[in-house]
Each structure stands twice: as C-alpha cells, then as structure tokens.
Amino acid sequence: PAAYRFPDLSTTEGAGAGYERPQVSVSCSDTALTMHSNGMISYRFTPKTPNPLRAQSFEWTVTLTPTRTPTPLSIENRLGTLGFSVTGIPIYGPTEGAVPPATAFGDPVHNGILDACTGHTGPNAEYHYHAITTTDACALDERIVGFALDGFPIYSNPQGRYRSGYQRIGDPTSQVWRAYAWQAGDATTLDACNGTTVDGTYRYYVTDAFPYIIGCFAGTPATVTGDAGRPMPPMGRPVAAVTTAAITAAPTTSTTTAFCDLA
Template structure:
C-alpha cells in the first residue's frame, strides 16, 4: 500500500511539473512578442509627374515630405572632360562662355552616388539662408548646379575659360557641374524658357527667357512668382541668366533640403 502511494505521488509531481513548464514557455513567448520592435511598413506616396522630367535620375522616391532624387552626376552630352577612351569624349578648342578662350583644367569627369532630398511642397523660408559652395540643386540631366562662386567669395572670372562647349566643368575630384546656363539643356534637349531643374529648397529653375524674350523683374533671390507651363496655378521659380548671379541670388527662397555625394 505504501509503495502504491509513493508511485501515485510521484506521478502527480511529474504532471504538475509539465503543466508548470508549459505555462513558463507560454509566458516567455508572450514576453518576447510584447517587447519586440514594431514591424515597419512602407507607405507609398504619389510623386508628382513634374519630377520625372529629371531624366538623368537613377531613382526618385518620396516619403510624403521630401522627394529624393538619385543621380550619378555625369552629363549625357559630349565633353572634353571625359576620358579620351569614353564615347562621350569630344575635343574642344576656341572660345567658351562670354568669348573667353578655352583653357582645359586638369580634371576628369567621375561618377558619384548623389542623393538630392528636396521638399515635396516648398514654401518661402522665414529666414533665407545663403547657398553654399558645392551642389545647390540638380538639373534635368542629373548634373549638380553650383552657385556663382569659384571659392569663398571668389567670382567665376578665372573659371569661365575652363567651361566646356556646354558650359560645365569638373572639380578636382571629378564633380561635373554647371555654375551658369546648362547650354546643352537650353539648346539641345529643351529651350531657353524650359524647366531646367530644381534647387535644394524644392523650387524649380527655368532658363533665361520667357515668351521668347530675356527674363526681367527677378527678385533678390533671382526668381519670381507666376504661372508656368508646368505650374499653371503659379509657383515661385528661379531663372538662370547669363549675368551674375547666374542661377541664384541672395540665398534660397525656401528652406533647403540636403544633398549627399
């Protein structure tokens, strides 16, 4: 009788242990679920068709606040700054912008991984910040736009002579860019009154003409506000002209996004 009792007691202990283990495992599982990171979801944002005019983009995305434009920064036109072995290389001599005799700088066009992040719905900034050296915007062929300086407060005078036939040139690290009118866009792929790109504050950039005549009436930021073919309801926009400050005046009209290279 005593032996039977011991066996029954042992069996009860085993059953209690199994139930306890099962409850502990369930508890651990619930704890893991409750403390795990939330699953990230991707929200699709419709990108306005205007941005797809940037035909040099390798990718265009939007998070609903910013539009991110990726490019490699390499011009789609021929240039004396491509390596001689490149199919886009073309020798160039004679004169360049404003009659300057062309003098080639020692640099060669390189490819980069640009990411231009600009406001999806740009507005005028409360405090207008100055444009920095380096990329201040992106042109339709994916080439960066630079401001009117060759260096800190240094005018472009000594750089005009190094502009190629389409008025662009590379920096020492191979960054090809336009300081002034991107002649390939205004004379080959589009016109002098066409959309040419966007600055980092999200506002569009147009050529030096409107309705077939040189643009006038620009403000301190080198732009003005009215309807365009792309914006029939009107928008602020910049104009590239062939006199200083060429692309931009006393800073961004809006609040700039960012650019990485």
C-alpha cells in the first residue's frame, strides 16, 4: 500500500471563487484502499450541463488484491460510478442517461457535452469523468490515474502505447454500445474491458477512443453506498438528496493520509 502515492491538491487552482477547495484523504490497510473525497475538481469549473457543481461526501473502498473473474461483468448502460480518480472524482462509463431521447445512452465524448478535462456535472451536482485526459502526452512513464471498483488500477497511456480494440460500426449519438464492437488485435490492443496484463498484473488503460476508461469489469466490483453509490438518474431529472453513509474511521493499520491531482 505504501507504493500508492497520491498527488497534492493543496496548491491547485480549484474550481474557482465561491467553490469549496478539493479535499481528498487516502488510507490503506494490508488489503484495502479507502478514499474519502468532497468531489471537487482541482481546476477551474466550466459548466457543460445545466447542473451546478457542489461538494459531495464520497467514500470508496477497494481491494488491494484484486482477482479476475472467469467472465467479465458487463457495464452496458450501467449508469453511475465505475471507479474513482486519484483526485477523488467519480469515473463513469462511456454512456449517458435516457434523456433526451435523441441521445439516449449515447456517447458523451462523441456528443460534445464534456469539458476540456472530459468531465461534467450530473443531476446530483456531482462532477464526474467519462474519459480521462492527462497532460503529459510526451511522457514515457505510465502512472496510476485511478482505480476501478474491482480494485484494478487505471493507468495513463503515454504516447498511446496501447489502443482500444473497439471498432465503430454505427452512430454513437445514442445507444453507444450498439455503435461499437470489440475485435482482437496485436499485443498493443486492449481487451474488451480496456485492459491488459503487464508484468503479471492486470490493469486498465485510458484511451482516446471508446470506451475511454473501462469497457467491462475484469474483477468483482465493490459495493458502494452513500453519495458514492448513487446511480446516475436520467440527465435533466434531478433527484432528492440521498443520506450520506457515515464515514468510517481509518483502520489502525493505515499507512498514510495523502492528497491528490491529475495534472
């Protein structure tokens, strides 16, 4: 667990005047990693939906010893959190909600409704990513940019070393999973979950092409409750506030508390 080093958010710009500063804490036991986050971004907020940005109360706990399941778990039309970034921002899939009907379950990247950092706010005023854009395009070293709920790490993809295996076969404006089909390729082609095994360890990679981060769960995702476990409602239909689950104390075997940033 000590090998997981998270960035420092205390010197970042934050979302701007009038917004809470990002707050993230991380603790590790021998078997699990827990992150608490207020869900605030570390860069200036640019509205891309009618939804505002407000601080949240997120808690995620994932295993540090993930294992692959014999059959991957589909995320097709699964709305809501699939993982979290090292900056404490929820990671969603490559799918939007059922409203409006013209773009129902469409690709938010293709439909141009994300900001420059490939995120936007949802009906619960929570900012989330549908893709991850890193700023070190010329870097040679890979680094962890997040974790899926099954515990497998999500890595940056410097210089596009790995590529998605999904091929476009239709219009992703709506029903995006009908618009792409996965095809096997060479050693640089990621599997249907958008991951591969490196040095004996499975990991997901971010890609410029669909599904962008996670294409399916290679392992068993953790059950998340409270604000962090809310499903995403159809866009444009805000839901009532959900009572936040109590944040549990860090385990006595906790190694460190850190703060986090993708830039």
